[in-house]
Amino acid sequence: MRADALSLQAVRKVYGTGGGAVTALHEVTVGIRRGTFTAVMGPSGSGKSTFLHCASGMDRPTSGRVLLGDTDLGALKEAKLTEVRRDRIGFVFQAYNLLPSLTVLQNITLPLRLAGRRADQGWLREIVSRVGLDGRLDHHPAELSGGQQQRVAIARALVARPEVVLADEPTGALDSRPAHQVLTLLRSIVDEMGQTVLMVTHDPVAASAAHSVLFLADGRLAGELVSPTPEKVAERMTRLGEW
Ligand SMILES: Nc1ncnc2c1ncn2[C@@H]1O[C@H](COP(=O)(O)OP(=O)(O)OP(=O)(O)O)[C@@H](O)[C@H]1O
Numbered sequence: 523m524r525a526d527a528l529s530l531q532a533v534r535k536v537y538g539t540g541g542g543a544v545t546a547l548h549e550v551t552v553g554i555r556r557g558t559f560t561a562v563m564g565p566s567g568s569g570k571s572t573f574l575h576c577a578s579g580m581d582r583p584t585s586g587r588v589l590l591g592d593t594d595l596g597a598l599k600e601a602k603l604t605e606v607r608r609d610r611i612g613f614v615f616q617a618y619n620l621l622p623s624l625t626v627l628q629n630i631t632l633p634l635r636l637a638g639r640r641a642d643q644g645w646l647r648e649i650v651s652r653v654g655l656d657g658r659l660d661h662h663p664a665e666l667s668g669g670q671q672q673r674v675a676i677a678r679a680l681v682a683r684p685e686v687v688l689a690d691e692p693t694g695a696l697d698s699r700p701a702h703q704v705l706t707l708l709r710s711i712v713d714e715m716g717q718t719v720l721m722v723t724h725d726p727v728a729a730s731a732a733h734s735v736l737f738l739a740d741g742r743l744a745g746e747l748v749s750p751t752p753e754k755v756a757e758r759m760t761r762l763g764e765w
Contacts, residue, residue: 524589524591524592525553525555525556526553526554526555526556526589527554527555527556527590527591527685527686527718528553528554528577528588528589528590528591528685528686528718528720529551529552529553529554529588529589530550530551530552530553530573530576530577530586530587530588531551531586531587531588531589532549532550532551532585532586532587533547533549533550533551533573533576533583533585533586533587533588534547534548534549534550534583534584534585534586535547535569535572535576535581535583535584535741536584545741546569546572546741547569547572547573547576547583547741547742548740548741548742549586550569550573550586550738550741550742550743551586551743552736552743554686554718554720555718556685556716556718557712557716557717557718558712558718558719558733558734559708559709559712559713559718559719559721559731559732559733559734560719560720560721560732560733560734560735560736561721561722561723561728561729561731561732561734561735561736561750562574562720562721562722562723562735562736562737562738563722563723563724563726563729563735563736563737563738563755563758563759564737564738564739564744564759564762564765565739565759565762565763565764565765566764566765568738568739568740568741568762569738569740569741570722570738571690571722572741573722573738574688574690574720574722576588577688577720578607578611578613578688579595579598579603579606579607579611580607582595582596583596590606590610590611590685590686591610591685593606593610605637608633608636608637608682609633609637609682609684610682610684610685610686611684611685611686611687611688612678612679612680612682612684612686612687612688613679613687613688613689613690614672614675614676614679614687614688614689614690614692615675615689615690615691615692616690616691616692616694616695617695618663618668618671618672618674618675618695619675620663620671620674620675620678621663622662622663622664623662624662624663625659625660625661625662626655626658626659626660626661626662626663626666626674627650627659627660629663629674629675629678630646630649630650630659630674630677630678630681631646631678631681632678633678633681633682634681634682637682639682641681645681645683646681649677649680649681650677652677652707652710652711652715653673653674653676653677653707654673654707655670655673655674655677658670667700668695668696668697668700669696669699669700669701669703669704670700672692672693672696672700672704673703673704673707675692676692676704676707676708676711680711680715680717684717685718686717686718686719686720687708687711687717687718687719687720688719688720688721689708689719689720689721689722690721690722691722691723691724692704692705692708692721692723692728693705693723693725693728694723694724694725698727701725701727701728705727705728705731706731708721708731709731709732712733719732724765726750726752726753726755726756726759727752729750729752729755730750730751730752730754730755732750733748733749734746734747734748734749734750735747735750735755735758737758737759737762739762739763744762745758
């Protein structure tokens with residue numbers, strides 16, 4: 523098995539053509555090792571969203587390859603890519619993206635239902651208890667706080683036992699206390715469950731929950747910080763320019 527859960531090899535992404543073309547990523551090469559928590563930071567417009575969209579197969583690179591384990595996402599037809607994304611990648615978004623008409627339990631198990639798979643009851647109990655939602659399974663998202671809704675979204679991201687969890691500003695809509703709980707949870711699924719998490723964030727405090735931070739500037743990798751602290755992350759960001 524590859525040591526990298528996910529790798530980008532010389533990934534280039536150009537939006538538009540001709541004079542108006544924008545190169546959002548310039549030949550980015552990086553491997554995300556299994557069982558690690560990696561944050562991606564960079565100034566506005568540095569290519570963070572593009573990086574995440576290419577890494578998740580949501581967007582296809584103009585050139586280069588994205589490998590999920592041994593699977594080259596670029597080689598997959600649309601239907602197969604959708605299946606791989608559903609079964610092998612967990613997603614966590616800033617706005618939670620829960621379905622309001624479904625209960626917490628139905629939201630968590632939705633990826634399995636879409637895949638026509640049954641929930642493993644032992645695994646389901648474990649993730650529900652880890653995200654602290656015992657007793658709330660029959661509630662609807664509107665009855666939960668923002669932090670609780672994000673924890674439902676994290677349980678949903680874990681339910682199919684994905685190879686990597688991709689989080690896009692997961693604490694962007696939360697106050698500091700619930701944000702801290704969500705970050706502690708993300709770190710614990712890596713340290714205690716062996717998950718692999720890749721998170722894009724603007725927040726040095728959020729980034730410091732990760733094992734390491736990758737910096738992007740003008741669509742290029744501009745360094746890595748291992749064992750980050752909010753102060754060191756903020757200092758690096760200041761050196762990269764306005765943020
Ligand atoms: N669909 C698109 N069409 C044209 N240009 C785009 C498109 N999406 C992004 N870009 C450009 O690509 C570059 C990188 O954008 P991207 O959204 O990846 O940056 P970002 O680091 O996520 O920014 P932010 O922190 O502001 O969200 C920017 O110059 C942006 O204007």
